[in-house]
Amino acid sequence: MSKKDRNKLISTIGLLIAVIVLLALTIRFLGGSETLSEYAKDHPEEQIGPQITPIAEDTEEAEDTEKAEDAEGKVDPSPSAEVKPVDVTDQKDVASKAGPDTEPVAGSEITQFDDVETPERVTYAEGFYYEPIPQVIRDKMKGVSYPPDIDENRVNYDMLRYVRLKYIDFDGNEAEGEMVCNAAIAQDVVEIFHELYLQGYQIESIRLIDDYDADDTASMLDNNTSCFCYRTVEGSTHLSNHAYGRAIDLNPFYNPYIVFGKGENGGDYISPEGSEIYVDRTADFPHKIDENDLACRLFKQHGFKWGGDWNTMKDYQHFEKKA
Secondary structure: OOHHHHHHHHHHHHHHHHHHHHHHHHHHHHHOOOOHHHHHHHOHHHOOOOOOOOOOOOOOOOOOOHHHHHOOOOOOOOOOOOOOOOOOOOHHHHHOOOOOOOOOOOOOOOOOOOOOOOOOOEEEEOOEEEEEOOHHHHHHHEOOOEOOOOOOOOOOHHHEEEEEEEEEOOOOOEEEEEEEEEHHHHHHHHHHHHHHHHOOOEOOEEOOHHHHOOOHHHHHHOOEEEOOOOOEOOOOOOEOHHHHOOEEEOOHHHOOEEEOOOOHHHOOEEEOOOOHHHOOOOOOOOOOOOOOOHHHHHHHHOOOEEEOOOOOEEEEEEEEOOO
8 A cells, every 4th residue: 555545544544533532422412421520429339449438526533622622731642743734636536535444343233132122212213212221232341431440430331321323324325323322412312313314414334432442543543433432531531521421423534633733843633544634624525524514503403512613623523412
């Protein structure tokens, strides 16, 4: 084939290709076909490559705070190191990941015993009652929250009541809890916790301090809500209101105990360890107790004082009612 014939053939082929392309475009336009992005949007199941799933939004001394207030400055915490609040840009997200991370306490399930109703039992609602301390509970407390050297002229079993109640845990499930408190506040306790239960207020755990060998720090680290424990205020010989069963610590890990200027190098003392991130009460995070919190309002309505209202220290977890 001559050079002239080859050029003519190439021109003819080029023209034919142009006609085919133009025809295809015309048919596509007239048929209203999709663009690639439109097709991908309408057919996600056929997409190739990594699929991205939206991240769901992430959904607080321990010592009694009456310590300082009631012990008239006798509080003398001695932390091993100065603790400073954590500076974060997204407090809510960090708080949701910074809660207590402790192993379950051995034997921390609610005490099991023959639940025989006695004439002395006072039932407020189904699952909410109080009664004199059953023998099985006395045996559990003896030598632990009720030590051998207890001053029974000031506190004894007859002054206390065993409380059984229900609550909503952090997973949104119904759970059973137990508490020992002073007989004088037992009715308040069942009324307050019943309302919290009805309103879906979340509490991580309500167990006897005996499940933690009467170790208040261990109980706080496990974010356990508790009441009676015969002990003195840290750094003093002054009996805590917990020793009388008149003080309750609620969700303590998220609501820390703070003594201003009592840490090392003049910093603040914060307890329990690890709860520093919850010191900033202007931040938004789950399970925070403030003056608008339902639990705080209910306790105050029943005549309790809140540790968050104190001046020389803050005990955001702590509610107490004296005689």
